[in-house]
Every structure is written in structure tokens, then in C-alpha cells.
Amino acid sequence: xxxxxxxxxxxxxxxxxxxxxxxxxxxxxxxxxxxxxxxxxxxxxxxxxxxxxxxxxxxxxxxxxxxxxxxxxxxxxxxxxxxxxxxxxxxxxxxxxxxxxxxxxxxxxxxxxxxxxxxxxxxxxxxxxxxxxxxxxxxxxxxxxxxxxxxxxxxxxxxxxxxxxxxxxxxxxxxxxxxxxxxxxxxxxxxxxxxxxxxxxxxxxxxxxxxxxxxxxxxxxxxxxxxxxxxxxxxxxxxxxxxxxxxxxxxxxxxxxxxxxxxxxxxxxxxxxxxxxxxxxxxxxxxxxxxxxxxxxxxxxxxxxxxxxxxxxxxxxxxxxxxxxxxxxxxxxxxxxxxxxxxxxxxxxxxxxxxxxxxxxxxxxxxxxxxxxxxxxxxxxxxxxxxxxxxxxxxxxxxxxxxxxxxxxxxxxxxxxxxxxxxxxxxxxxxxxxx
Ligand SMILES: C[S@@+](CC[C@H](N)C(=O)[O-])C[C@H]1O[C@@H](n2cnc3c(N)ncnc32)[C@H](O)[C@@H]1O
Numbered sequence: 001x002x003x004x005x006x007x008x009x010x011x012x013x014x015x016x017x018x019x020x021x022x023x024x025x026x027x028x029x030x031x032x033x034x035x036x037x038x039x040x041x042x043x044x045x046x047x048x049x050x051x052x053x054x055x056x057x058x059x060x061x062x063x064x065x066x067x068x069x070x071x072x073x074x075x076x077x078x079x080x081x082x083x084x085x086x087x088x089x090x091x092x093x094x095x096x097x098x099x100x101x102x103x104x105x106x107x108x109x110x111x112x113x114x115x116x117x118x119x120x121x122x123x124x125x126x127x128x129x130x131x132x133x134x135x136x137x138x139x140x141x142x143x144x145x146x147x148x149x150x151x152x153x154x155x156x157x158x159x160x161x162x163x164x165x166x167x168x169x170x171x172x173x174x175x176x177x178x179x180x181x182x183x184x185x186x187x188x189x190x191x192x193x194x195x196x197x198x199x200x201x202x203x204x205x206x207x208x209x210x211x212x213x214x215x216x217x218x219x220x221x222x223x224x225x226x227x228x229x230x231x232x233x234x235x236x237x238x239x240x241x242x243x244x245x246x247x248x249x250x251x252x253x254x255x256x257x258x259x260x261x262x263x264x265x266x267x268x269x270x271x272x273x274x275x276x277x278x279x280x281x282x283x284x285x286x287x288x289x290x291x292x293x294x295x296x297x298x299x300x301x302x303x304x305x306x307x308x309x310x311x312x313x314x315x316x317x318x319x320x321x322x323x324x325x326x327x328x329x330x331x332x333x334x335x336x337x338x339x340x341x342x343x344x345x346x347x348x349x350x351x352x353x354x355x356x357x358x359x360x361x362x363x364x365x366x367x368x369x370x371x372x373x374x375x376x377x378x379x380x381x382x383x384x385x386x387x388x389x390x391x392x393x394x395x396x397x398x399x400x401x402x403x404x405x406x407x408x409x410x411x412x413x414x415x416x417x418x419x420x421x422x423x424x425x426x427x428x429x430x431x432x433x434x435x
Contacts, residue, residue: 036218039214040103045075090237116164119160141269150183182201185198246365248364255374285299296341303341329382400433
């Protein structure tokens with residue numbers, strides 16, 4: 001039996017459960033078997049099965065709306081459409097937002113897919129200077145990842161993008177982004193492109209055929225009733241004022257995890273390629289700044305603005321859950337190599353998550369289910385039970401915790417001495433209900 005600390009708050013009952021045999025529900029291991037979902041997904045996504053399970057269990061009907069405040073690559077919104085339910089998503093990362101559009105509103109026009117495929121198969125290498133397209137930093141990075149020949153073909157894709165109709169631009173971007181990934185020589189090491197670890201690169205034209213074949217198959221098999229009733233908003237879910245009070249009846253989501261993925265860095269290749277940003281600084285300003293603060297790469301001024309974030313959290317909550325963690329992280333920093341300022345992440349992360357939880361409370365109807373998947377963290381060996389702390393924020397905001405389930409043990413892969421806290425790590429499914 002997995003032992004969790006039970007909250008001493010008497011406002012809610014928290015049950016603990018055995019580690020489930022099925023450790024796969026929360027992760028996207030089988031996503032490549034699912035139409036549309038498989039067009040573009042990433043390791044940080046949860047599974048379509050999980051979303052389907054939550055929708056079916058909630059017995060929502062076609063008037064109901066499902067919300068995902070951290071939409072990512074659209075798993076919740078795509079699956080909601082498959083289940084014939086309306087949905088609303090928020091995503092603050094521009095690349096994820098753009099790519100998701102192609103999955104959330106898939107074309108039903110097979111000829112259009114053929115057209116894009118033929119267009120790309122007939123493309124000729126760009127012959128000008130790459131310096132006219134990309135900034136110096138972007139070019140240095142891209143040159144490490146993609147061979148000169150493939151990069152010349154990919155560069156031509158940028159040139160023809162403005163000839164694509166608005167309606168099909170996101171599909172074009174999705175296809176070319178997949179081709180970029182396939183042509184890349186560098187391994188994706190966990191989540192980040194690692195220029196020093198090589199993988200087999202597939203030629204540009206072969207990649208186009210592989211990617212389009214999959215899309216073509218799915219579009220051909222789409223039933224006529226796949227009619228998307230989804231709405232995806234670009235921006236931070238800390239403020240979801242576009243969504244009316246008590247208008248949604250189910251939330252299925254997975255926020256950024258503390259000290260896990262830097263979503264800006266993991267898309268560095270794509271951000272440079274599509275020219276969302278031309279330097280590390282621009283990535284910070286144009287992307288990172290708009291995301292929940294969860295890694296030490298967050299903008300320095302945000303991390304330094306501790307008073308602002310601290311004042312948003314109640315004294316009692318900070319005293320009970322956060323202050324000792326911050327003290328431990330400060331102490332560890334003094335003796336650990338790297339001098340990482342992990343302690344500066346705690347107030348911003350939980351204050352921002354509190355904003356999202358409050359917004360969800362406003363938007364959800366009384367009695368609505370909220371399903372949230374999150375991992376806890378061990379920074380410099382200091383264990384941070386994120387799932388417990390977020391559950392407490394939910395309780396304080398007006399949710400009952402129905403159940404907390406450990407979906408998957410984390411940390412075994414990197415059980416190093418320096419990470420003494422990591423043996424407690426888990427990925428948790430919090431099931432709460434709006435009071
Ligand atoms: C764990 S991922 C969600 C993955 C998603 N469940 C899927 O299957 O694709 C978290 C997402 O939250 C986004 N995000 C981070 N901060 C945000 C914010 N303040 N508002 C909205 N989205 C944010 C990240 O860009 C990332 O896509």
C-alpha cells in the first residue's frame with residue numbers, strides 16, 4: 001500500500017490507493033495507435049485513453065463542455081470531439097497552439113492532403129544564403145541538427161508557406177515540423193534535442209511521404225460525424241475570462257510539473273526553425289515568460305519577484321506546505337554544485353497554479369469533476385509532494401478531493417545518490433469535485 005500523508009484538514013476525505021498494475025493510463029505510450037492524436041504528440045502528453053475514461057465516467061452529454069487549461073498538443077480536445085463533446089482549451093506556447101489547430105480541426109479534404117504532399121515532394125532546395133532566413137544563433141543550432149541538403153529543402157518550405165490557404169496553414173506547419181524532426185540527425189534525448197547524440201536521419205522526401213501517408217489514412221477513415229466543437233485559446237490559463245462562470249462541467253488536464261520540462265527549451269529547434277524566436281533571450285521573452293514558472297530557466301525578474309507571488313498565497317498555506325521546502329532548498333544550494341536557485345521556483349509555481357485552480361472553480365459548475373495529472377519533484381534531494389500541495393490548494397479553493405492515485409512511480413531511472421528524495425517520486429491522478 002502506498003502511504004501518502006493525509007491532510008489534517010477536515011474539509012475533505014483523501015483516500016490512498018494501491019499502485020495500479022496499469023501504469024500506462026497517464027502517459028501517451030499508445031498514442032501512436034490513435035488517429036489524429038498520432039499526428040503530433042510529445043512525451044509530456046497524457047493518453048487519449050485517460051481522457052476517454054474521464055469523459056465516459058462523468059456521463060457528460062452533448063450540451064456539456066470539457067475544459068483543459070493546459071491543452072498542450074490537444075489530447076483532451078481531440079478526444080472530446082471523438083466522444084462528441086464540446087471542449088475549450090488554453091495553451092500559452094505559440095508552437096503547440098499552432099500545431100494543435102491541425103489536430104483539433106482536422107481537414108476532411110483528402111485532396112488537400114494530397115496537394116500538400118505533392119507540393120512538398122516537388123520542392124527544390126533553397127539556393128540563397130541561410131543567413132537571410134535565420135539569425136546567427138538559430139543557424140548555429142539548426143546546422144548541428146540537420147544536414148545542409150535537408151536544411152536547404154526545409155528552408156524552401158518556409159518560402160512557400162504564404163502560398164498556403166489560411167485554412168490549411170496549421171496542417172502544413174504540422175507536416176513540415178514532423179519532417180524537420182525526421183530529417184534531424186540528432187537524438188531527442190529524453191525531451192531535448194541533443195546535438196551530440198546521433199540518430200538515423202530520414203531524407204526530406206521520404207519523410208514527407210511517411211508523414212502524409214499517416215494523415216491521409218486518418219482523414220480517409222474519419223467518420224462524417226467527426227465535427228469538432230472545440231475552441232482553443234492562445235494565452236495563459238491564469239486568466240480565462242473568455243469563459244463564462246459555471247459554463248463547463250468537466251476538467252481534464254495536466255499542468256507543467258515542477259522542475260520537469262522546460263517547454264520552451266524542448267521546442268528550441270522548432271522555435272528557431274519557424275522563427276518564433278531568433279535567440280535564447282527571445283525564447284525566454286516570447287515563450288517562457290508566458291508559461292507557468294516551473295524550471296530555473298524561467299525569466300530572472302519573475303523568479304526574483306518573490307514578494308509578489310508570496311503575497312498571493314495565504315500565510316497559513318505557506319507555513320504549512322512551502323516555507324520549510326524553501327529553507328531546505330536554500331540550505332542545499334549552499335553545499336551543492338551548480339548553485340541552482342530552485343528555492344525561487346516554489347512561490348511562483350504554486351501562486352500561478354492557484355490562479356488556474358481559482359479560475360477553474362469559477363468556470364466549473366457545482367458538482368463537476370476535475371481530473372489532474374501531476375508529478376511531484378525532488379530538487380537537490382528535497383522532496384516536494386506537488387500532488388499533495390495542489391490538492392490542498394484545491395480544497396482551499398472549494399473542491400473536494402475524491403481520490404488520489406499513484407499512476408506511475410517516477411525517479412527510478414535516475415536514482416542517484418545526490419537525488420535522495422527521488423525514491424518517493426510518483427505521477428499522480430488527482431480526482432476532485434467542485435463543491
Ligand atoms: C504537461 S503539458 C500538457 C500536455 C497535454 N495534456 C497533451 O496531452 O498534449 C503542459 C502544457 O501546459 C502549457 N502551459 C504552460 N504554462 C501555461 C499557461 N500559463 N497557460 C496555458 N498553458 C500553459 C505548456 O506549454 C504545455 O503544453
